[in-house]
Amino acid sequence: MIATLLVIPLTLLGMQQQDSIAARLAGRVTPDVATLVQQLSVAASARGLPVDPLIQKAIEGSAKGVPAERVATAVRWVAMQLDTAAAALREGGVVTDTLVIAAGEFAISAGLSNHDITALARTGASVAALTVGLRVAGTLAAMGVPSAENIGLISTKLRSGRPPGDLLLVPADVQSEIARGVTPAQAAAGLERAAAAQARHGPPPGRDNPPPHPPAPPHP
Amino acid sequence: MSEHEFHPLVKQLLDGDITLAALPPELRAEGQEALRLLAAVDRTPVQLLAISQHVMQKIAVRPLPERSVWRRVVAPREVRLRIRPWLLAPALAIAAALILFLRPAPTAAPGSLITVRFVLVAPDAHEVSLAGTFNRWDAHATPLVRSGPTGVWTATLTLAAGQHQYAFVVDGVRWVPDPGAPAVDDGFGRRNSVLTL
Numbered sequence: 001m002i003a004t005l006l007v008i009p010l011t012l013l014g015m016q017q018q019d020s021i022a023a024r025l026a027g028r029v030t031p032d033v034a035t036l037v038q039q040l041s042v043a044a045s046a047r048g049l050p051v052d053p054l055i056q057k058a059i060e061g062s063a064k065g066v067p068a069e070r071v072a073t074a075v076r077w078v079a080m081q082l083d084t085a086a087a088a089l090r091e092g093g094v095v096t097d098t099l100v101i102a103a104g105e106f107a108i109s110a111g112l113s114n115h116d117i118t119a120l121a122r123t124g125a126s127v128a129a130l131t132v133g134l135r136v137a138g139t140l141a142a143m144g145v146p147s148a149e150n151i152g153l154i155s156t157k158l159r160s161g162r163p164p165g166d167l168l169l170v171p172a173d174v175q176s177e178i179a180r181g182v183t184p185a186q187a188a189a190g191l192e193r194a195a196a197a198q199a200r201h202g203p204p205p206g207r208d209n210p211p212p213h214p215p216a217p218p219h220p
Numbered sequence: 221m222s223e224h225e226f227h228p229l230v231k232q233l234l235d236g237d238i239t240l241a242a243l244p245p246e247l248r249a250e251g252q253e254a255l256r257l258l259a260a261v262d263r264t265p266v267q268l269l270a271i272s273q274h275v276m277q278k279i280a281v282r283p284l285p286e287r288s289v290w291r292r293v294v295a296p297r298e299v300r301l302r303i304r305p306w307l308l309a310p311a312l313a314i315a316a317a318l319i320l321f322l323r324p325a326p327t328a329a330p331g332s333l334i335t336v337r338f339v340l341v342a343p344d345a346h347e348v349s350l351a352g353t354f355n356r357w358d359a360h361a362t363p364l365v366r367s368g369p370t371g372v373w374t375a376t377l378t379l380a381a382g383q384h385q386y387a388f389v390v391d392g393v394r395w396v397p398d399p400g401a402p403a404v405d406d407g408f409g410r411r412n413s414v415l416t417l
Binding site for chain 1: 408
């Protein structure tokens with residue numbers, strides 16, 4: 001009886017998910033890649049991993065005219081990074097959801113390690129804040145901020161208890177500091193010291209409430 | 221030992237299919253002889269007690285193999301599936317619940333939209349478009365507009381909060397990262413620009 005109650009729903013759920021994935025891939029990737037993505041997605045979903053990064057990577061590769069074999073390799077690589085991110089988050093004591101795992105995968109793809117992910121997870125921040133923190137940490141890594149300064153700055157921000165939206169200001173702040181002539185590492189270290197001081201003494205005048213939306217990213 | 225082949229009708233008699241009276245007169249003597257031989261067979265059961273005891277003693281002295289938990293788990297066992305139609309309704313209800321609650325979460329919180337302006341300076345380009353995670357990497361979905369003779373191409377989009385990766389597509393073939401935004405390896409030997417909102 002228990003088998004019946006479990007097997008039928010799980011079978012239907014798997015079929016529904018495969019149909020959804022197939023619909024998203026239809027006409028965008030080769031049949032071989034579509035089959036691979038469906039297989040990886042079902043397996044990833046069963047492990048609690050997000051499937052959207054796999055689908056996006058397959059579509060991206062095909063849109064860029066990349067050979068199917070190379071697309072398949074890239075999709076498999078994303079699946080491995082999702083597993084790595086999920087394990088690192090669990091190591092840090094975070095009950096993972098798909099959004100925070102996807103954010104962790106991005107951070108890893110940007111150059112952070114699983115130990116960096118675990119360190120951020122151990123800050124005790126909420127899952128929502130940690131998700132934003134991982135995205136911002138990945139962005140800082142892409143800007144050239146070394147891991148030590150990167151994790152130091154984001155950890156301090158996460159521990160400050162400020163709203164997650166506050167973290168979204170960090171890349172622009174780092175960019176401003178770099179524009180003044182300091183290195184990315186120096187910029188992040190300086191901002192970390194400022195954030196630590198702010199946590200001890202309170203926010204500076206005018207920065208009590210973050211703006212409702214972050215400023216647009218810098219463009220030439 | 222001489223072999224004696226009985227007539228087929230006599231064989232039927234031995235099998236009990238027909239009676240002796242049903243045999244043709246010329247076969248009745250053969251039939252009687254066959255019945256006599258059959259009656260003479262010793263039907264006393266063969267005493268195999270000694271053999272049985274010997275075999276059982278041998279079996280008894282062999283130690284029973286230890287059945288570890290793993291062996292019990294992997295040991296083949298008979299599985300019987302019985303279809304119980306009255307369980308279909310609760311099973312479908314659970315399926316509906318799983319589909320509703322376990323479907324992959326969207327990548328961005330709904331309701332939080334942010335307007336972003338994308339700019340690329342490409343004086344020699346004939347057309348520029350934007351492809352990324354927000355438009356399923358469709359190189360034709362989001363064209364940029366050339367503003368004036370300086371070769372500045374722009375597009376303004378309203379995007380969901382979250383993380384986006386993108387690139388400019390110049391003249392339909394050349395994928396160019398945004399020079400004003402951080403970029404990551406795309407896994408295909410190129411770079412994707414990153415936008416965190």
